[in-house]
Amino acid sequence: MSVLIFIDHSEGQVKKASLEALSYGAKIAEQLGTTAEGILLGTVTGDLSSLGKYGIKKIHQAAQDGLNNLDTQVYARIIAEVAGSTGAAVVIFSNNFSGKAIAPRVAARLKAGLVAGAVALPDTSNGFVVKKNVFSGKAFAHVAISSPIKVISLNPNSYPVSEGAGVAGIASLSVGAEAPKVKVVSATQASGDVVLTEAEIVVSGGRGLKGPENWGMVEELAKVLGAATACSRPVADSGWRPHHEHVGQTGIAIAPNLYIAIGISGAIQHLAGVNRSKVIVVVNKDPEAPFFKAADYGIVGDAFEVVPKMIEAVKKLKGIV
Numbered sequence: 001m002s003v004l005i006f007i008d009h010s011e012g013q014v015k016k017a018s019l020e021a022l023s024y025g026a027k028i029a030e031q032l033g034t035t036a037e038g039i040l041l042g043t044v045t046g047d048l049s050s051l052g053k054y055g056i057k058k059i060h061q062a063a064q065d066g067l068n069n070l071d072t073q074v075y076a077r078i079i080a081e082v083a084g085s086t087g088a089a090v091v092i093f094s095n096n097f098s099g100k101a102i103a104p105r106v107a108a109r110l111k112a113g114l115v116a117g118a119v120a121l122p123d124t125s126n127g128f129v130v131k132k133n134v135f136s137g138k139a140f141a142h143v144a145i146s147s148p149i150k151v152i153s154l155n156p157n158s159y160p161v162s163e164g165a166g167v168a169g170i171a172s173l174s175v176g177a178e179a180p181k182v183k184v185v186s187a188t189q190a191s192g193d194v195v196l197t198e199a200e201i202v203v204s205g206g207r208g209l210k211g212p213e214n215w216g217m218v219e220e221l222a223k224v225l226g227a228a229t230a231c232s233r234p235v236a237d238s239g240w241r242p243h244h245e246h247v248g249q250t251g252i253a254i255a256p257n258l259y260i261a262i263g264i265s266g267a268i269q270h271l272a273g274v275n276r277s278k279v280i281v282v283v284n285k286d287p288e289a290p291f292f293k294a295a296d297y298g299i300v301g302d303a304f305e306v307v308p309k310m311i312e313a314v315k316k317l318k319g320i321v
């Protein structure tokens, strides 16, 4: 019996969401009195064994270059096989783009109960009960998994990365060649330095910014803060910003440590995608804007006056000239 954690990677780097999943899985293994192991398909740069510091004892790696591009069906088959052969009792994913696609397939193959979007460690005092978000983060549900094997996907930014001093052993996996059912023909990296779903800080703009020509200050604030940029839906629909920046009920759901909303009214559909943010700062010229009710800090003022001052203040704080 062990806990198996999927290690997701992109462009040779292990994703931060996977470091959270590793820390989370290692803690569950400790709770269950067993060991945690990782599974990585493809290759990453750097010393893989150093991931042992997140609490895993072993990493099963299939190092074929062909596995560097996500193929959810192939990945699910291999992960389910390894889970079966290692006797994994719990299989863990991040509930990110890859995990959302792979976890249900693995659960189906293993005939396992799945909780998608976990936000805390399971309660194992009486059964196996996992807390998760429901209704776009408006409520929590506690879900008991009764199947022998359990699959959990952990919401990004819900569990802290914790480092120790361990080193993981590497076990080479030999996986049978398989003609892919789908093939990535080309991939274009989305613009922006920081990936929105992984960002700890997000600076977001709404229709209050009047037009795409005014996004320079949003981008500059994001840059000095090391943040990703996002926007409300009408902004993306109007073509002011790319659709992959649209957050909300019909866009991406994010949970950064800090969400700065500029010229966004705070409609319920927008809040549904950002209300898991740890701290929300709202800049809006209308003191009655609904977003202020969800804000930790609010600035009532004209964005065109407030944001340049915020940029100046952050630069001063960080010693940027």
Ligand SMILES: Cc1cc2nc3c(=O)[nH]c(=O)nc-3n(C[C@H](O)[C@H](O)[C@H](O)COP(=O)(O)OP(=O)(O)OC[C@H]3O[C@@H](n4cnc5c(N)ncnc54)[C@H](O)[C@@H]3O)c2cc1C
Pocket (backbone or CB within 6 Å): 205, 206, 207, 208, 209, 231, 232, 233, 234, 235, 246, 247, 248, 249, 250, 251, 262, 263, 264, 265, 266, 267, 268, 269, 270, 273, 283, 284, 285, 286, 289, 301, 302, 303, 304
């Ligand atoms: C089924 C459905 C799904 C939807 N899904 C989403 C979703 O996923 N994401 C989403 O965002 N929306 C979604 N919407 C749309 C949502 O209801 C709102 O219409 C939208 O969020 C409003 O965007 P906004 O706040 O940018 O614009 P507005 O509502 O026009 O608000 C602009 C805000 O800017 C402020 N403002 C104006 N000028 C300034 C200034 N100079 N300085 C500071 N503040 C200023 C105004 O006071 C106002 O509060 C959805 C709607 C439906 C019906």
